[in-house]
Amino acid sequence: MEDGLRIENMTEDDLDEVLAIERQSFNDPWPPEVFKAELRHCWSHCRVLRKDGAAVILGYLVYWSVADEVHLLNVAVDPKQRNHHYGRALLDYLRDFAVTQSARFITLEVRRSNQAAITLYEHAGFRPVGVRPRYYANNGEDAIVMLNDLGSTSNVGPLPGRDDDES
Numbered sequence: 290m291e292d293g294l295r296i297e298n299m300t301e302d303d304l305d306e307v308l309a310i311e312r313q314s315f316n317d318p319w320p321p322e323v324f325k326a327e328l329r330h331c332w333s334h335c336r337v338l339r340k341d342g343a344a345v346i347l348g349y350l351v352y353w354s355v356a357d358e359v360h361l362l363n364v365a366v367d368p369k370q371r372n373h374h375y376g377r378a379l380l381d382y383l384r385d386f387a388v389t390q391s392a393r394f395i396t397l398e399v400r401r402s403n404q405a406a407i408t409l410y411e412h413a414g415f416r417p418v419g420v421r422p423r424y425y426a427n428n429g430e431d432a433i434v435m436l437n438d439l440g441s442t443s444n445v446g447p448l449p450g451r452d453d454d455e456s
């Protein structure tokens with residue numbers, strides 16, 4: 290984590306601030322119920338980014354960790370705080386988490402038109418691996434699927450042999 294920043298668990302007390310950023314960041318923002326559900330799921334991780342010694346939330350991150358995959362569901366930085374590498378700090382945190390979990394890859398979907406996010410992800414080691422046509426219901430936009438291959442094989446055990454496998 291970059292000096293002077295801290296990333297902590299999101300709580301319900303953070304939701305007013307998080308929702309304010311969410312509504313300024315997306316034209317199809319998550320409603321409060323979705324954040325509340327994510328805060329309850331044991332496989333979901335919700336984090337907020339603050340400056341050391343300050344209460345104000347700069348950005349946040351929501352991701353799932355299931356088996357050997359980490360999936361990023363949501364990331365946003367307060368529009369007033371953008372271009373200070375806070376997005377990068379959140380993605381560095383995500384990568385460190387995934388490596389600690391011995392995850393093999395991190396995946397995400399991003400709108401085809403969201404060039405700021407696509408560039409951020411590419412700089413963080415993600416590459417496009419597919420397209421989900423008309424994935425976003427509000428305007429029928431395609432999603433680009435991106436993957437960060439962490440190269441870990443630590444969760445891959447021996448593959449099952451076949452009965453007729455002579456080799």
Ligand SMILES: CC(C)(COP(=O)(O)OP(=O)(O)OC[C@H]1O[C@@H](n2cnc3c(N)ncnc32)[C@H](O)[C@@H]1OP(=O)(O)O)[C@@H](O)C(=O)NCCC(=O)NCCS
Nearest residue numbers: 314364365366371372373374375376377399405406408409
């Ligand atoms: C995407 C987002 C999180 C980036 O946050 P940020 O803190 O401004 O990004 P950073 O300052 O960490 O930028 C890191 C890199 O991303 C790229 N980037 C960020 N904003 C960019 C923009 N507007 N245009 C092009 N590239 C951009 C740059 O390569 C930048 O590195 P550089 O400054 O060294 O060139 C922020 O724009 C945001 O909250 N957008 C709305 C929500 C959203 O779209 N989330 C993604 C959903 S998939």
